[in-house]
Amino acid sequence: MREGIAQAIKRADYAAPAYWIRSVELTFDLDPARTIVASRMRVERNASGNGGALRLHGEDIEPLRVLANGQSVSFRVEGRELVIDNPPEGDFTLEIRNTCAPEKNTHLSGLYTSGGGFFTQCEAEGFRRITYFLDRPDVMAVYTVTLRANKARYPVLLSNGNLVEQGELDNGRHYAKWHDPFPKPSYLFALVAADLVAREQHVRTRSGKDHLLQVWVRRGDLDKTEHAMNSLIASVVWDEARFRLPLDLERFMIVAVGDFNMGAMENKGLNIFNTKYVLANAATATDSDFADIESVVGHEYFHNWTGNRITCRDWFQLSLKEGLTVFRDQEFSMDMAGSASARAVKRILDVRTLRERQFPEDAGTMAHPVRPDEYVAIDNFYTATVYEKGAEVVRMMQTLVGREGFAKGMALYFERHDGRAVTCDDFAQSIADANPGSELARTLPHFKRWYGRAGTPHLTARGRYDAPTRTYTLALEQHTPATPGQAEKLPFVIPVAMGLLTRDGRPMALRLEDEPADKAAEERVLVLDEARAFYTFVDVDSEPVPSLLRHFSAPVRLHDGLSDDELLVLLAHDPDPFNRWEAGQRTALHRLLAAVRDGQPLQLDAAFVEAMRGVLRHETLDPAFKDLTLTPPTETYVAEQLDHVDPQRIHAAREAMVLQLARDLRADWEWAWETHQVGGAYSPDAVQAGRRALANPALQMLCLDATARGDVLWQGKAYQRFKDASNMTDRQGALWALLASHSEMADPALQRFHDQFRDDALVIDKWFILQAAAPEKDGRVFARAKALLKHPDFTLANPNRARSLIRTLCGENPAAFHRTDAAGYVFWAERVIELDAINPQLASRVARALDRWATLAEPYRSAAREAIARVAARAELSDDVREVVTRALES
Structure with missing residues (x-):
């Protein structure tokens, strides 16, 4: 903590280090209050560098001794660096002995304690909290690590790579020695010392080598690890089959810890996970939890090659590993889904996440390119832009x-x-060079603007049909609004997957003029690499309905001017499931925006209601797809379409839409509820999960309608379902139905839920989330959330628990957060300040809830700015939070 904002680090200033560290031997004498760390490093001068002083990063650690080639050497600590002004000539051995205090490390960055054990988190800059080092991703070394600790308290000692030796020591202590043969940057270092048990599985890869897989958890949680292990096995098999990338160590380990700032971390061979993404069984985890575990386990395993074997030259290249690996885990999850419909559901969910998180980021105060140009705190750039947009x-x-x-x-x-630290340009060049005749190779210099320019491009499409010549001309034009620090926006390369349908929904053959007849196809990809272009299709017998941006082929905002009638054609007939869903969302969005802008009560027309009934009753559509299509756009997404945002007006319009759909489709919801029940043993597979994905929202709609009519029948059915449910998906679905309808039975259900799961931290997180996320009514949700701060089970010290209440309320419940009396903003400011004192990474993520304050209408706008200014005025703020609030005030 310190006054003033730290100096920004700029990508243009990158220079290779003056020294390399090629190998390091680390020895830990683990003690919660005072851990002693001894390092022995082989240091080489960079032949292309200028030598000079050796500056090693270090933070919140105490140096005890420094030796160079076995001799004491003069050093000084200057800010966050240990400086050796006159290191030996040539290559040399550097030994450092220092201490750190894991039990005081509330930042959860570096070496810290949790649940009586030791854990690490070194990405991005946590290794410097363990020992002095060149803590930057382009310094890659081979690590040998020896851990020493009390055997009774810490019977399991783990680090990266392969176990080479272990044994007993005096005074009830023991040791384990690990060696990782692959050079890695310091951010991939990990150690664990705790009382844990493991689920183990041996697998044989295609090369015929045997490998040991382990999932380590605290005692009592082993029964919740089967799905994580199955997901890991599937990841190993998939990566070798799809990309010919085998597991390269004798063993691969996952360790679950309850206190963790992130979802998981891909440390070489020793992945450390938030328990949220490991522990699951039918009684405690929902279908979504099972899907998330599969995705995150896959993501971290895939990093073994895309992030570990090849890593980032510098932190500006973060998307080199994260964007690529998100893409890989999305592809993995779609392949695991099996059917085409389940694959489409996954794609829709990914795009919905992008639009609700990344599009606002691109339009907000923290807008930045996929490859940022500068940062103050790198932790602030683990963002939807780097991850999700990078994947796109x-x-x-x-x-x-x-x-x-x-x-x-x-x-x-x-x-x-392989084995190097490289850049996003290196990756793009490899893909283009392997495909010399491709559109990517042709447009590569322009395509790479996606890495260097912030903002979401707006793609405008207009079509003109000429009956006498039987031609259809499609005009495409792109424009990207200015973002902070980037006023000029040159054209992007935008692949537009598209098709044409007749007015009765039949696909048309597509052939551009001057193309031979055998080039005709029902779908093709147009590549727009200029500000505007025109495409003329021939042999078009009637005026078509264009289906553009199929599969969401580019992360842009599409403006095609389609009428409601044309959108309803796509909703009913488009062979592309994504555009079919999109058509339903757009018809709903049109009605929501009209009500918000006019300030009039929303009243749905019969054509829209009948279209939604058609989706619900459709004989072949996947149930999960139906749920996605029938769910109106979120309040956050609606807000992003407006220049001046009144969150309460948006909330009222959306609630009115949901209530009318509940009322007008009552008989259809009853049909959906009755016909989509799942019998037999629970499974999170796509078929069962899809049926529950429609049955539970149907129950919610029936409860909402019944409560509005003063009928307790469906409320009683929901409460009974809540009590009798054999799995968490159905139990939580019934509880949400009671909460979302503001039923009087919600409170006793909440109490029963808490009583039943009071000893399961992850389920109690759900209990907090459900209450903070409930639709606001008369200020009740905000009041409940504020009261929950004093609940005995609430703590700011655990990131999962703090996120479950504070981030849910401030970031995911606009109507409860944006209050006319500014109480939500006061709540936000107080929590950001409190969190910043103990965990700046978490505090900065909560602070991002007001990135888009400048688009708010009054009185919200002035009150939000006042709250941001209050936080910014604090003398003691972390770089993480100060960067966020300073940039917000500059907008």
């Missing part, structure tokens, strides 16, 4: 070169760069 950039590459071409590009990428 990779997906566009695959679209431009094809699936097989992308696999060829990946192979070339590993051939060129």
Whole structure:
């Protein structure tokens, strides 16, 4: 903590280090109050550098001794660096002995204690909290690690790589020695010392090698690890089959810890996970939890190659590993889903996340490119832009070169760069070079603007049909609004997957003029790489309905001017499931925006209601797809379409839409509820999960309608379902139905839920989330959330618990947060200040809830700015929070 904002680090200033560290031997004498760390490093001068002083990063640690080639050497501590002004000439051995205090490390960055054990989190800059080092991703070393600790308290001692030795020591202590043969940056270092048990599985890869997989958890949680292990096995098999990337260590370990700032961390061979993404069984985890575990386990395993074997040259290249690996875990999850409909549901969910999180970021005060140009606190750039938009950039590459071409590009990428720290440009060049005749190779210099420019492009499409010539001309034009620090926006390369339908919904053959007849196809990809372009299709017998941006082929905002009638054609007939869902969302959005802008009560027209009934009753559509289509756009997404946002007006309009759909489709919801029940043993597979994904929202709609009519029948059914449910998905679905309808039975259900699961931390997190996320009514949700701060089970010290209440309320419940009396903003400011004192990373993420304050209407706008200014005025703020609030005030 310190006054003033730290100096920004700029990508343009990157320079290779003056020294390299090629190998390091670490020895830990683990003690919660005072851990002693001894390091022995082989240091080389960078032949292309200027030498000079050796500056090693260090933070909140105490140096005891420094030796160079076995001799004491003069050093000084200057701010956050240990400086050796006159290191020996040539290569040398550097030994440092220092201490750190894990039990005082509330930042959960570096070495810290949790639940009586030791854990680490070194990404991005946590290793410097353990020992002095060149803590930057382009310094890659081979690590040998020895851990020593009390055996009774810490019977399990783990680190990266392969176990090479273990044994007993005096005074009830023991040791374990680990060696990782692969060079890695310090951010991938990990250790664990705790009382844990493991689920183990041996697997044989295609090369015929046997490997040990382990999932380590605290005692009592072993029965919740089967799905995580199955997900890990599936990840190993998939990556070798899809990209020919095998597991490269003798063992691969996952460790679950309850106190963790992130979801998980891909440390080489020793992944440390938030318990949220490991522990699951039918009684405690929902279908969504099971899906998230599969995705996150896959993501971290896939980092073994895309992030570990090839890593980032500097933190500006973060999307090199994160965007690529998000793309890989999305592809993995779609392949695991099986059916085409389940794959489509996954794609829709990913796009919905992008739009609700990344599009606002691109339009807000913290807007930044996929490859940022500067940062103050790198922890602030673990963002939806780097991850989700970065994944879309990779997906566009695959679209431009094809699936097989992308696999060829990946192979070339590993051939060129394995074992190195490289850049986003190196990756894009590899994909293009492996596909020399592709659209990516042709447009590569322009395509790479996706890495360097912030903002979401607006794509405008207009079509003109000429009956006499039987031609249809499609005009595409792009424009990207200015973002902080970037006024000029040159055109992006935008792949537009598209088709044309007749007015009765039949696909048309597409052939551009001057193309031979055998080029005709029902879908094709247009590549827009200029500000505007025109495409003329021939042999078009009637005026078509364009279906553009199929599969969401580029992360842009599409403006195609389609009428309601045309959108309803797509909703009923589009062969692309994404655009079918999109058509339903847009018809709902049109009605919501009209009500919000006019300030009139929303009243749905018969055509829209009948279209929604058609979706609900459709004989072949996937139930989960139906749920997604029937769920109106979120309040956050509606707000993003407006220049002046009144959160209460948006909330009222959306609640009115939901209530009318509940009322007008009552008989259809009853049909959906009755016909989508799941019998037999629980499974999180796509078929069962899909049925529950429609049955539970149907119950919610029936409760909402019944409560509005003063009928307690469906409330009683929901309460009974809550009590009798054999799995958490149905139990939580019934509880949400009571909460969302503001039923009088909600409170006793909440109490029963808490009593039943009071000893399960992850389920109690759900208990807090449900209450903080409930639709606001007369200020009740905000009042409940504020009161929950004093609940005995609430604590700011645990990131999961703090997120479950504070981040849910401030970031995911606009109507409860944005109050005319400004109480929500006061709540926000107080929590940010409190969190910043103990965990700046978490505090800065909560602070992001007001990134878009400048778009608010009055009185919200002035009150929000006042709250931000209050936080910014604090003398003692972390770099993490000060960067967020300072940039917010500059907007």
